Amino acid sequence: MSQAPSGAPSYGAPVLSVHDVRKGFDGAPVLHGIDLDVPAGQILALVGENGAGKSTLLNIVSGALQADGGVIALDGIVRHWAGPRDALQAGIALVHQELSIIRSLSVAENVLLGDYCAGPRGFVDRPAMRARARALLDEVGAHHVRPETRADRLSTADQQLVEIAKALTRDLRVLIMDEPTSSLTPHEAEALFVVMRRLAARGVCVLFISHRFDEVFRVADRIVVLRDGRLVGDRPAAGTTRDAAIADMTGRAFSFSRRVARPARREESVLSVRNLCDRHWLGPVDFDLRAGEILGVFGLVGAGRSELLELLGGLRQPGGGAVRLFDGGGLPATPAHAWARGVAILPEDRKAAGIAPNLSVHENMLLSWRRTAPGWINPARERGVVAPLMRRLAVRARGPAQLVRTLSGGNQQKAILGRCLAAAPRLLLLDEPTRGVDIGTKAEIYDHIAALANEGMAVIFASSELPEVLALATTVMVLARGQQRLCAPNEGLDEASVLSAAFSFEANGA
Amino acid sequence: MSDGESHPILRRAEATPGLLPALRQLLRERREATVAAMLVLVFVLLSFGSPFFLTERNLFNVARQLSVVAIVALGQALVIIAGGIDLSVGSVIGLSAVAAAMAANATNSPAVGIVAALAVGGLTGVVNGTLITRARINPFITTLGTLSVVRGAALLVTNGSPQRFDNWAAFLGGGRIANVPVQFILLVLLAALIWIFAVRTRWGRDVYAVGDNARAARLAGLDVKFTRTMVFTISGLLAGLGGLLLAGMLSNANPNLGLGYELDVIAAVILGGVALTGGRGSIGGVVIGAALMGLLRNAFVLLNVSGYWQTITIGLVVIVAVGADSFNRKAEED
Ligand SMILES: Nc1ncnc2c1ncn2[C@@H]1O[C@H](COP(=O)(O)OP(=O)(O)OP(=O)(O)O)[C@@H](O)[C@H]1O
Ligand SMILES: [Mg+2]
Numbered sequence: 001m002s003q004a005p006s007g008a009p010s011y012g013a014p015v016l017s018v019h020d021v022r023k024g025f026d027g028a029p030v031l032h033g034i035d036l037d038v039p040a041g042q043i044l045a046l047v048g049e050n051g052a053g054k055s056t057l058l059n060i061v062s063g064a065l066q067a068d069g070g071v072i073a074l075d076g077i078v079r080h081w082a083g084p085r086d087a088l089q090a091g092i093a094l095v096h097q098e099l100s101i102i103r104s105l106s107v108a109e110n111v112l113l114g115d116y117c118a119g120p121r122g123f124v125d126r127p128a129m130r131a132r133a134r135a136l137l138d139e140v141g142a143h144h145v146r147p148e149t150r151a152d153r154l155s156t157a158d159q160q161l162v163e164i165a166k167a168l169t170r171d172l173r174v175l176i177m178d179e180p181t182s183s184l185t186p187h188e189a190e191a192l193f194v195v196m197r198r199l200a201a202r203g204v205c206v207l208f209i210s211h212r213f214d215e216v217f218r219v220a221d222r223i224v225v226l227r228d229g230r231l232v233g234d235r236p237a238a239g240t241t242r243d244a245a246i247a248d249m250t251g252r253a254f255s256f257s258r259r260v261a262r263p264a265r266r267e268e269s270v271l272s273v274r275n276l277c278d279r280h281w282l283g284p285v286d287f288d289l290r291a292g293e294i295l296g297v298f299g300l301v302g303a304g305r306s307e308l309l310e311l312l313g314g315l316r317q318p319g320g321g322a323v324r325l326f327d328g329g330g331l332p333a334t335p336a337h338a339w340a341r342g343v344a345i346l347p348e349d350r351k352a353a354g355i356a357p358n359l360s361v362h363e364n365m366l367l368s369w370r371r372t373a374p375g376w377i378n379p380a381r382e383r384g385v386v387a388p389l390m391r392r393l394a395v396r397a398r399g400p401a402q403l404v405r406t407l408s409g410g411n412q413q414k415a416i417l418g419r420c421l422a423a424a425p426r427l428l429l430l431d432e433p434t435r436g437v438d439i440g441t442k443a444e445i446y447d448h449i450a451a452l453a454n455e456g457m458a459v460i461f462a463s464s465e466l467p468e469v470l471a472l473a474t475t476v477m478v479l480a481r482g483q484q485r486l487c488a489p490n491e492g493l494d495e496a497s498v499l500s501a502a503f504s505f506e507a508n509g510a
Numbered sequence: 511m512s513d514g515e516s517h518p519i520l521r522r523a524e525a526t527p528g529l530l531p532a533l534r535q536l537l538r539e540r541r542e543a544t545v546a547a548m549l550v551l552v553f554v555l556l557s558f559g560s561p562f563f564l565t566e567r568n569l570f571n572v573a574r575q576l577s578v579v580a581i582v583a584l585g586q587a588l589v590i591i592a593g594g595i596d597l598s599v600g601s602v603i604g605l606s607a608v609a610a611a612m613a614a615n616a617t618n619s620p621a622v623g624i625v626a627a628l629a630v631g632g633l634t635g636v637v638n639g640t641l642i643t644r645a646r647i648n649p650f651i652t653t654l655g656t657l658s659v660v661r662g663a664a665l666l667v668t669n670g671s672p673q674r675f676d677n678w679a680a681f682l683g684g685g686r687i688a689n690v691p692v693q694f695i696l697l698v699l700l701a702a703l704i705w706i707f708a709v710r711t712r713w714g715r716d717v718y719a720v721g722d723n724a725r726a727a728r729l730a731g732l733d734v735k736f737t738r739t740m741v742f743t744i745s746g747l748l749a750g751l752g753g754l755l756l757a758g759m760l761s762n763a764n765p766n767l768g769l770g771y772e773l774d775v776i777a778a779v780i781l782g783g784v785a786l787t788g789g790r791g792s793i794g795g796v797v798i799g800a801a802l803m804g805l806l807r808n809a810f811v812l813l814n815v816s817g818y819w820q821t822i823t824i825g826l827v828v829i830v831a832v833g834a835d836s837f838n839r840k841a842e843e844d
Contacts (some may be wrong), residue, residue, distance in 0.1 A: 315729070339731025347729050354729075356722040358789045367719055367730040375712045420728060 003098040011041040013220075014076070016061070016092075016174050021070035024057055025406065026207045028054050031229045033070065038174070040203040042197060045220035045237070046317035049438040050410030051396035054209045058176045061207075063087030074173065093167030094173040098409070099349040101151045101159045108133035108147035108214070108498050111165045131179050136165040140195045157188040163174040164195065175199055177208040179409065181215060183348070185300045186499075189205055193219045211410070211438050212465065213242050223409055225249050227507055250440050262474060263454035266291040269326070270458035271312070276321035282482040284321060287475075289427075294449065294459040296473025298466060300502055303479040305462035306348050309429045312460065313345035314338040326426055339371055344425035346417060348432050348462075349388050350409075354416040356403035361397050362386050364404050364415050369422040388417040392445060392448055394441045410436040417445065421452070428452075430461035434468065446472045466495050478502050527802075542783035542795025548827070549802045552809065553660075560812040572693055574759070576804025577693035580797055582752040582771065583778040584704045585745030587796040590779055591708075591789030592741045593721035594642065594649035598634060599749040599775055601660035603768025605781050606630040606753030608664050609672035611763035620679035624754060631750020632743055634660055639739030642836070649742075654803050657772070664765040672764040675757045683758020693755050700748070703794040717741055722789025777828050802827070 023031040030053045038044055041247075045282035046054050059065040061072055063081030071078050084094065101110055108126075110132040133147040142161040150231040151159065160180060165174055175196075181189040196206050196219060210216050216223060225233030225248040233248030252449055268291045277283030282304040289295055297305045310316040312323075314332035323331045325341065332338035335345060347353035356364055365386050373381075386400050393414040397407055404412055413436050420428060434442045437502055449472065453459055465471050471477060476493055478486040478501040486501040552723040563569075581725045582599050589596045606627035614623025634656060641652045683694040708714040719727040720737045751769075757763035782799025784791025804823060812821040 021658045033627075313729075335729050336731050336733050345729055347726075353723075356719050356789065358722050358785075359718060363715060363719070367727070367732065370712045370715065371731050373712065377710050377712065377715070482840050 011037070011042065012427045014038055015040045015074065015203075016207075017073040017076070018057075018061060019071050019073070021057065021060055021067045021072065023053075023060060023065065023068050029125060029229060032059075034226075034229075034231055036224065036231065038205045038207065040205060041100035041200045042222060043206045043208070043220050044222045044224060045208055046224050046226060047210065047213075047216060047245060048226035049396075049440060050394075050414070050436070051408040052226040052249075053344050054226050055408060057177050057226065058094065058178060058209065058370065061174070061175050062092050064094060065224040088167075090173070090179055091171050092176065093172060094176045095160065095163045095167065095180060096178055098131060099156070099159050099163060101154075101162060103150075103152035105151055106147065106152055107137070107145055107154070107162055107248060108148050110162050111136055111147070112153050113166060121208045133165070136168050137161070139168055140164045141191055156183045156253075157192075157301055160184070160192070161195075172204050174205045174207065177206070179209050179211065179436055181210060181212060183432060183464065186466060187300055211436065211442075213245065213439060214467070216245075217242065224479075227251060249438070261452050263292045264296070266456065268456075269324075271326065271460075272324045273312075274322045276308075276311065276323060277319040278304075278307055278311055278316055280318040280482075282311070283319070283484075285479075285484050287487050288405075289460065289475075289476065291426075291456045291458055292453050292474075294453050294461070294472055294474045295461040295477055296475070297460065297477045297479060298464075298469045298498055298502060299462075299479035301464075302481065304482040305464075305479055306431050307482070308479065309345070309431050309460065309462055312427075313343060313429050316347070323363060327501070335370075339368055339423065342426035344368065344420040344423050344428050346392050346420045346428075346430045346433060348435075350413055350416065350435065358403055360401045361390070361395065361404055361407065362400035365389060365400075365418040365422055365470050368419050371423070385405075385422055386418075389422055392444070393418050393421075410441070413437055413439070414445075421448070424444070424457075425466075426457060428457055428459045428461075430459065432462075432463060433461050434465075442468070466498060469498070470495065480504055521528055529699070542792060542798055545781055545783060545795065545802055545831055546798050548831065549798055549805065552805050554804065556805070556809055556812065559569065559809075563808075563812055566689065568812070570686075570689060570694070572804050573694040573806045574691035575807065576800050577691065577697045578752045578755050579771065579774050579803065581693075581700055581755070582745075582801035583775045583782070583796050583800050585741075585748035586775045586827050587703070587779045587782070587784050587791060587793060588708070588717055588741040589649075589745045590776075590784050590786060591788060591791045592717045592738055593724060594738065594741065595653065595786075596635075596638065596742060596749075597653040597772050598651065598656040598660055598744045599637060599745060600750070600768040600771035601657045602631050602634050602746055602749035603666040603753040603756060603771055604681065604765055605634075605660045606750040607675070607757035607763035607767045608668050608673050608765050610679065610754050610757055611675040612667065614677055614679060615674065620677040623675070623677070623679050624682075625646065627754040627757075628747055628750045630821065631748070631753070633746070634749075635743035635746020636739065637747065639742035641712045642742065643735035643738050645792055661765075661769075668765045670765060672762050674761070675763045676761040679754070680761055682760035683755035684761065685758075690708050691698040693759070696751075696755070701793060701797050704744075708793050713737070718789055720788075774803065781831050783830055790822075 016038040018034055021031055021034045034057055048054050056065060060067045063084045063086050073079060079090060108129050112129055127418065130147040137145050140161050142158060142165065145154065145158050152161065154162065180192060182190060200206050223235050223237050223240055223245055224231060225245060227249060233245065237475055245419045268289050269288060273285055273287050273291040275284040275286060285308060297308060299305050302461040307316060311318055311331065314334045314337055327341055332341055332343060338345060366382055369385060390400065395414045396411050404415055407415065417433055434445055437445065449459060470490065470493065473490045476486065476488060476490050476498060477484065478498055479500055485504050517761050536586055586596055587598060609630045610623040610627035613626035614620045636655055638653055641647050642649050682692055685693060716732050716737045719732060724734055753768060756767050778800040779796050780786065782795035782803060784796060806827065807820060810817065
């Protein structure tokens with residue numbers, strides 16, 4: 001039984017009650033008796049370090065996992081779900097940490113999944129389906145998403161909206177979102193907050209997990225902190241400071257207002273890019289990167305951040321321009337060539353392109369490192385590579401043999417980041433490097449990247465988090481609809497100037 | 511909520527941890543454990559059920575009968591772990607058998623026959639791999655096609671008639687060393703070799719990564735095309751060897767040799783705990799799977815049960831073994 005934190009605020013009659021919920025995996029306890037009451041219309045942020053048990057708790061509430069003990073009640077009535085379907089029927093919907101949209105289906109089919117409109121003869125009534133999907137999409141503010149579009153053509157933000165629209169199909173009481181903004185730009189996140197507030201105003205309980213403290217404070221009414229499977233903090237958002245919440249999370253005083261030490265820039269050129277375009281709409285892009293430099297690429301969604309990294313990593317064919325890499329050659333033709341030449345790539349989509357879910361942490365971290373190691377595996381040597389990285393990146397796992405799919409989201413991210421760092425590249429390409437990583441470890445990772453840059457590595461990273469760009473980058477580039485808007489040393493830049501560059505396309509009315 | 515008294519929820523009985531959590535975990539983590547348990551069970555039952563079972567003669571017969579399926583299953587396992595499937599192995603057995611016989615007879619050199627069998631197998635594997643990786647045809651379709659083409663070729667070159675194969679190379683399939691069938695010795699050696707390849711070399715580990723998430727593997731710098739072509743080539747080579755062994759055992763190469771073997775081989779692989787979805791499985795498990803199939807076959811002979819029941823039972827065993835396994839891991843899958 002957990003001790004309810006002292007000074008827990010009291011609210012109105014709960015819609016959702018969680019009582020003494022426990023859960024363990026393979027004998028290792030993950031949740032040690034959680035108690036939580038959520039009244040109607042409250043927006044509750046659940047925060048905590050990677051692996052604290054946040055996703056596990058919300059998965060239990062939404063029927064995706066079974067608790068080992070404890071109960072869940074809706075409107076004071078104890079409920080038991082055999083699966084997410086039951087919970088959805090009762091009005092509890094979960095939008096996953098890893099989006100679970102079905103890529104080959106249309107938006108309408110995804111929104112109405114399992115609930116197609118049947119025509120008179122039992123066939124699917126497509127016009128009726130489209131109309132219903134349209135109405136639901138409008139409700140979440142996705143006016144620009146067309147029901148006929150195939151789901152895999154949507155941006156991550158739009159896919160997210162589709163998932164929320166999907167949750168609205170039934171009488172919704174509790175909406176649960178696991179790191180909903182982790183791959184959204186500030187602008188898109190803002191749009192999502194509007195939807196969250198609108199649902200809350202209708203009396204829906206909104207529970208969300210986030211590692212971004214600025215948004216937690218902006219949108220949540222209440223902040224609940226989980227540490228090592230225990231509820232250690234429960235405060236109203238108003239009147240709580242960021243440092244207090246972080247202290248709850250980590251169990252020690254922590255000051256976040258720090259900047260990463262700047263690596264020394266050198267003269268050797270690592271990459272020079274002239275008029276680089278892809279075959280569609282990206283470019284022309286121009287920049288020079290020297291050893292020790294960290295280029296942070298910011299932009300709204302569809303700005304071309306990922307596309308630029310994909311061009312440089314050999315995942316995408318260039319349409320024109322000249323590129324000169326440190327070895328004198330041009331762009332790598334394939335990812336295999338890139339790695340072989342010392343260019344490491346961290347993809348944005350962790351689930352689809354990052355992890356090998358059924359392989360161990362050890363295997364995942366060494367996947368790229370092995371390219372340059374002898375073909376005959378030397379386990380002792382491999383352990384010598386993995387262990388320090390796991391410590392440095394604070395990968396929380398039972399051991400290097402744990403399967404990556406059973407790690408928490410943030411720890412999966414650390415594992416594939418470790419894969420890139422293990423390979424000791426000359427040029428590191430990172431797309432959303434700290435997606436889903438907790439705030440304490442983020443600072444660790446920035447330090448680590450800066451230290452590697454100091455030793456002569458060059459880094460290009462794309463991020464939708466402006467504070468991250470400003471904290472880590474030595475040079476900031478802003479893209480807007482494929483056009484390079486800004487490329488300047490990170491001195492005297494602030495959020496406002498970077499944002500205005502990112503929006504400049506709109507402002508020009510082009 | 512610190513006030514338990516006024517809480518609207520009644521406490522429920524606390525769930526106790528599972529009865530045999532350690533065993534359950536073993537079954538979940540090692541898919542082949544279920545099959546190993548079945549193997550032991552069948553072995554014990556047969557020891558009591560038939561006085562002939564535990565004789566040296568019978569045991570070596572079982573060993574000989576399961577060797578070819580097990581050897582070909584080693585290659586198939588790599589293909590399936592890499593996320594593919596090779597339906598052409600049965601036909602490769604047929605064509606490589608007749609190729610071995612015809613080449614040996616024509617040149618009077620059994621060594622040429624051995625090379626011919628392996629070349630036919632390896633080449634079919636390379637063709638399969640190339641079609642799959644370069645022409646991007648799905649493995650099921652590709653190998654369904656080669657299954658037909660290769661069998662047709664075996665019938666065409668022999669005009670449908672069996673070929674004599676009774677030179678020293680036949681010793682590999684029919685011979686014994688200190689009473690142990692040579693085939694079985696080969697199986698043990700190859701299983702050890704493939705196992706070491708799978709767990710101790712970069713190329714072996716790459717097979718798992720490619721099968722688990724090909725896109726991630728590609729982005730991590732792996733040569734996915736090479737890995738896929740490699741596993742089909744290994745599968746072809748081992749099927750070619752299988753053809754050679756079968757022909758040697760029968761002193762005769764029939765173009766229809768190995769007909770339907772692909773199903774036995776795939777069943778052994780799946781029974782051994784390799785996931786059809788790729789990325790998961792162990793070489794040891796595959797050998798256990800093939801051994802269980804061989805033991806069941808033997809059981810029907812010893813217990814004098816109709817061969818028809820044998821076919822039905824093997825199908826059921828595959829379903830039960832895989833079903834039990836999914837049941838064990840159901841909770842965490844979704
Ligand atoms: N299926 C599983 N098998 C074994 N362990 C698991 C499984 N799922 C989760 N865990 C473990 O439970 C712990 C809590 O995981 P959870 O996903 O709830 O963390 P989280 O708080 O959501 O972290 P993050 O911020 O990284 O998303 C982790 O240590 C994780 O390794
Ligand atoms: Mg999580």
